[in-house]
Amino acid sequence: MVIRRTAIAATSRPRAGALVRVAVAAVFAASMAGCSLLGGGNERERSTIYAPDPRVDVDPSAPVANWQLSLSPPTGARSIDSFRIAVRPTPGELQVYRGANWAKTPTDMLQDALLRALEDSGKLPSVARQGAGIAADYKLVVDLRRFEADYAGNAVPAATIELNAKLIHAVDQGIVDSRTFRAARPAAGTDIGLVVDAFSRSLEDVTGELAHWILATGHAHEREPHPQERR
Numbered sequence: 001m002v003i004r005r006t007a008i009a010a011t012s013r014p015r016a017g018a019l020v021r022v023a024v025a026a027v028f029a030a031s032m033a034g035c036s037l038l039g040g041g042n043e044r045e046r047s048t049i050y051a052p053d054p055r056v057d058v059d060p061s062a063p064v065a066n067w068q069l070s071l072s073p074p075t076g077a078r079s080i081d082s083f084r085i086a087v088r089p090t091p092g093e094l095q096v097y098r099g100a101n102w103a104k105t106p107t108d109m110l111q112d113a114l115l116r117a118l119e120d121s122g123k124l125p126s127v128a129r130q131g132a133g134i135a136a137d138y139k140l141v142v143d144l145r146r147f148e149a150d151y152a153g154n155a156v157p158a159a160t161i162e163l164n165a166k167l168i169h170a171v172d173q174g175i176v177d178s179r180t181f182r183a184a185r186p187a188a189g190t191d192i193g194l195v196v197d198a199f200s201r202s203l204e205d206v207t208g209e210l211a212h213w214i215l216a217t218g219h220a221h222e223r224e225p226h227p228q229e230r231r
Contacts (some may be wrong), residue, residue: 048192050085051103052112052200056207058121063219068126070136070170071115074107074163076144079145081107085192086148103137106147110163113207123215138176138218139168145180149187149195152211158184159198167217177217181206182219 080086083105084096104112111129118127128134143164149157162182166175183205187198 017047035064038152047101049097049101049103050192050196052109052203053197054200054204054207056113056117056211058117058208058211058215060161062121062123062212062215065215065218065222066125067137067218067222068134068142069118069124069214070128070130070132070134070139070216072130072139072141074111074142074144076147080144081105081148085195087195088148088150088152090151091149097149097192097195106161107144109203110142110144110161110207113203114187114210117207117211118214121211136170136215139170140214141166141168146182147199149198150184154186156187156190157198158197159195159202160184161199161202163206163210165210165213165220167214169221176221179213181209181213183209 032141032181045154075081079094079221083101085102087095087097089095102109115127115129126134126136128136130139144162145164146160146162147211148160151157160178160182161184164178164180166178168174169176183202185198185201187195
């Protein structure tokens with residue numbers, strides 16, 4: 001499924017150089033034939049494409065807004081925001097599942113799920129991606145920190161998603177509030193299909209919490225007096 005890197009020390013004797021190069025090439029070829037590394041892999045290897053499709057219902061208790069929202073493209077480290085499905089077998093080791101890929105990057109999955117959740121809730125007069133042309137009153141900025149199957153010492157991994165969100169007031173570009181969200185749903189087993197199912201549930205959890213927070217935070221801010229309104 002995954003592999004650790006194998007380090008080989010080369011001898012300093014000139015006559016042994018050719019033998020060392022052959023040995024290194026043989027070990028590398030054998031390793032790549034059976035597994036794939038983070039950021040690498042066998043290009044001829046067939047991959048299964050997984051496309052989680054979470055359906056998120058926003059909490060009915062969330063307030064109805066009279067303001068418009070723009071979603072900035074979420075950001076994330078390259079090791080996280082990748083088509084490869086990340087797995088953390090031990091705390092200090094990040095690898096990928098062999099022969100499995102996401103249909104979309106994690107940041108795209110997150111933004112798509114949030115946009116659909118807010119649109120379907122009917123609680124905002126308008127919500128759109130940045131650049132769509134709406135006159136937004138607030139802007140959401142998201143930094144995706146984790147999107148990985150984390151064993152954390154357990155027999156099965158938990159689909160772990162962590163992000164930080166900032167709601168920004170468009171008028172003065174001030175940060176209204178900032179919050180970190182985390183969801184970790186244990187998979188029903190170690191099979192990649194079961195892990196993907198757990199990711200779908202974690203994505204539902206974190207998206208639902210994020211949508212409710214956006215509506216509640218914007219509502220509270222709208223009720224506060226602002227300096228530009230007092231002038």
